[in-house]
Amino acid sequence: MRFTGTDQYVATDDLMLAVNAAITLKRPLLVKGEPGTGKTMLAEQVATALGMPLMQWHIKSTTKAQQGLYEYDAVSRLRDSQLADPESSARVTDIRNYIVKGVLWQAFSAEQPVALLIDEIDKADIEFPNDLLRELDRMEFHVYETRETVRARHRPLVFITSNNEKELPDAFLRRCFFHYIRFPDAETMRSIVAVHFPDLKKELLSAALKSFYDVRGLPGLKKKPSTSELLDWLKLLVAEDVPLDLLRSTDDKVSIPPLVGALLKNEQDVTLFEKLVFMQKHNR
């Protein structure tokens, strides 16, 4: 079982190496990187490439580890116990009827090996990763209500993504293989764009990429535009049929790109850019 990339996802050599290392080690792959650098998409694409179903668990600030294992639906049980019909009374006697399986349980009990994505783990509170240590390590957990132990039939291939909003505990890190998706260089970016816009004119792409990396290179930006923003921007440039001259500057000076709202997402950054352009004009 080896991942060698897909035709919809551009994976650099070190990324493929990391995925295969995690498969060999049988450890979760922890993927970090700027927003929009393809962390979530990686899990989807590896699952597709290896022919595994993908189970996804999107983490929010309120998510608890227990929700991934199972939840006991006490409310339904109480309601059933108050109903007089025989069907409800029969259900009430078996507590297993009120245990709702979480994503992890579903992945553990799947017939075939599956890929499991735990997306944006840094959104949850600090206890969340600690509470999953044993489950991810031993691939088993105990169901208190029914006194049974659930073990994985096949060890799932686990992807965990993080945007670095919170530090993860050391004990958790020890159990993962780590990969940081570095921001793509111009060459890699060309391949990524080619996947999404195979028919894009070369001149337009070159001019747009230059503009894009100029914007990213601006010191002091609060939020640098990333891959997904570049793709949005290119889509707009094509849809609006923006003339090439607007993108290309005749001299080596920076100018505000058309439809800049697709790239810069807050007013400080736009102001910073405008100041720079203004200063350049007056230095002439």
Ligand SMILES: Nc1ncnc2c1ncn2[C@@H]1O[C@H](COP(=O)(O)OP(=O)(O)OP(=O)(O)O)[C@@H](O)[C@H]1O
């Ligand atoms: N290597 C790549 N190959 C092809 N498309 C890519 C690649 N990287 C990013 N993209 C494009 O960028 C979009 C955003 O990717 P994705 O949602 O996986 O980012 P992310 O890292 O999970 O971001 P976030 O941290 O905000 O969740 C994808 O839908 C895809 O179109």
Ligand SMILES: [Mg+2]
């Ligand atoms: Mg994501």
